[in-house]
Amino acid sequence: MTKEYTLTVFTEHQTGMLSRVVSIFTRRYINIESLTTSKSSMPGIHRFTIVVNTTEDMVRKLCGQLEKQVDVLKAFYDENAEIVYQEIALYKIPTQKFMQGNRLEKLIRQHNAKVLEIEEEYIIVEKTGHADETEALLEALKEIGIFEFVRSGRVAIPRPMERLSKYLQQLELEAEETL
Missing domain, CATH: 3.30.70.1150 (ACT-like. Chain A, domain 2)
Structure with a gap:
């Protein structure tokens, strides 16, 4: 069953990122209903807010494909009830x-x-x-x-605390443990 999902994609602020991100949706014939880009709360990190109508299975695959991109740090998806x-x-x-x-x-x-x-x-x-x-x-x-x-396109913020900060802290802890 398709429903509306909001993807939040955090990337390094690099030239050509918009094209690379959009191409992932284009290859899968998924129409982007809304797309907004801006800097994030972390210096040097850019934020894409993308609204699509698709299945949860497909949105998971999209996040996985986005995270395979070199300059993408993390991609999250939410249903409307989980965001403001x-x-x-x-x-x-x-x-x-x-x-x-x-x-x-x-x-x-x-x-x-x-x-x-x-x-x-x-x-x-x-x-x-x-x-x-x-x-x-x-x-x-x-x-x-x-x-x-x-x-404009949608601007959204998840109801839980910013997940990117927690994700990056977790990566740092794992890196320290392996040293």
């Missing part, structure tokens, strides 16, 4: 629609969004939340009029 996650969406809407009454203002408040910028021709609105929440605001704004829409 958000996305950010930006909406560009016509200014005259905003000025024509308070329907838009009520909509923005109802969806816990905020206005970032008001210009003569447009207004930029920001909404953070899960994909279904940002999509709901998009659908509501389409009725009023919308110029542009963009949504």
Whole structure:
């Protein structure tokens, strides 16, 4: 049975890592629903957050294949209940629609969004939340009029303490024991 999984991949910060990571999914014909990269809490270590819909067996294989890459330190996967996650969406809407009454203002408040910028021709609105929440605001704004829409990839943090730190400490202990 397929379900949504969030993979967190920790790598050394090297050129070409994005291509190498994505190729593992491409070779297996697995569509990436969301991909976000950033530095991690550890200096020199980069973090990939990847969302896929697949089976647990396949996600385990993906993590194994990712960990075989030279500059990949560790790959973890989680179900949605095991992480805290958000996305950010930006909406560009016509200014005259905003000025024509308070329907838009009520909509923005109802969806816990905020206005970032008001210009003569447009207004930029920001909404953070899960994909279904940002999509709901998009659908509501389409009725009023919308110029542009963009949504980020998922950013996620696991509910347990950072596993990479524990994993690296364990490797250090094992290395010391063999000396």
